[in-house]
């Protein structure tokens with residue numbers, strides 16, 4: 001049941017052929033030059049208006065952090081289906097002066113009262129997916145605003161209030177509803193309640209694409225955060241409102257408390273770094289699985305000559321799928337909130353362990369069974385389960401000094417659990433826990449526990465060249481496909497010498513720890529299906545909801561990339577948008 005509901009969430013989203021949302025203020029994409037790029041700052045984001053807000057901060061002398069915060073706040077307005085203050089994030093920051101990497105975990109936290117039966121009925125079985133995803137219990141304490149404040153305190157240069165101005169202006173003066181926002185409402189936004197229903201479904205119809213929307217309530221809320229900081233949401237009236245709304249939800253009321261909100265903390269984690277050939281790959285550690293799993297996929301491919309095989313070789317794609325299977329199996333078994341379970345990070349990323357895992361991969365056959373490995377530090381017995389779904393935005397900001405802010409932010413499903421507070425949609429992140437808390441009597445690492453943070457697929461990643469300079473910063477949206485998207489794009493850039501743009505645009509093979517794999521429909525990979533089947537792959541062609549954003553460094557200059565399947569853009573300091581060739585079929589079935 002849960003899986004069926006999940007498929008409904010991840011099903012195809014038909015989008016209009018016009019991918020970029022024009023606004024009066026937006027620079028015209030056709031005025032842009034794609035190369036050679038700039039050295040002075042760039043933002044890549046899922047919506048041009050969001051990228052523009054980030055660029056406005058850079059022009060005022062702001063840092064990459066300032067730019068990323070302003071970008072996120074505008075995404076909250078123009079892409080409310082995918083991210084916002086009601087959700088969480090993971091960020092990876094590169095410091096240009098010291099070369100140091102810092103990573104922050106602002107994942108949503110379960111209320112203290114939550115436990116392993118949080119999403120189970122009285123019969124001990126999982127509740128129906130609709131209740132799990134659209135109920136009060138789906139929401140964790142949101143982390144995004146707390147993370148913005150923490151990041152600004154550490155790395156911001158502009159006054160905090162300035163970062164809110166582009167979002168406040170759009171909310172107050174109005175903005176054009178994009179195709180994605182409309183389709184997101186029409187197909188996956190029927191569950192929104194209260195203010196969100198009145199605002200996003202006027203007269204019972206989803207807001208039309210092209211309509212101008214004003215959000216005075218959201219403008220007021222943002223003005224308060226601009227003046228008062230995050231306090232209203234964590235210890236003030238909005239916290240009380242959120243607690244009351246979640247606990248009195250019509251579907252699956254929560255047991256959230258004011259203490260849960262007041263006690264929320266942003267946690268600095270150790271980055272997860274390792275090498276792939278000559279490059280150093282750094283990402284986010286647990287409770288995000290991105291850092292470990294992207295590294296594992298790549299490292300397990302290291303003994304194969306991917307460059308020689310090339311992107312037209314079905315064997316290359318088969319190897320990628322096999323490596324994904326092994327990495328996802330480990331992810332599902334071991335990765336969870338490190339505050340609650342001992343995650344064997346060193347074991348899972350050890351070159352020796354990954355070389356051993358890689359020996360399971362054959363160029364001419366497919367794995368017969370897919371099991372988690374036994375990395376050093378692994379518990380005696382493991383139980384593994386895993387779900388995925390969608391509602392996320394990834395962005396990259398680079399400032400004039402070369403600092404990088406790579407982050408991915410999410411409310412999980414479209415419009416989160418559908419419950420608004422002060423015009424902010426609350427997340428439905430807690431179903432990212434393993435709903436079934438144990439398997440064969442063995443507790444799942446990612447089971448629900450009070451105060452715990454659910455495992456995430458978010459994969460903000462920075463790759464360094466052999467001389468230690470940044471080569472590419474990348475992240476993606478799309479549930480557990482995120483890990484595969486980032487790994488695939490990195491094979492494209494690092495092994496196949498593709499531009500980040502072309503590597504993102506390339507089709508995806510997605511094999512999340514199971515025999516079955518999906519090849520993205522409408523891409524060049526679909527024609528490889530017979531060859532993949534001949535290698536023993538159980539592979540189908542289907543839509544995948546993909547959306548990546550990146551910035552790469554080419555000969556010392558910044559070159560932006562954004563997913564042709566999305567409305568995203570990369571914009572430089574002059575307001576020039578990287579040319580993105582959007583294939584007609586890119587927009588079929590693409591969602592984020």
Ligand code: GLU
Pocket residue numbers: 389390391392410411412413429432455456457458476477478479480482592
């Ligand atoms: N909630 C998911 C995660 O954090 C992401 C959902 C999505 O990308 O759409 O792993």
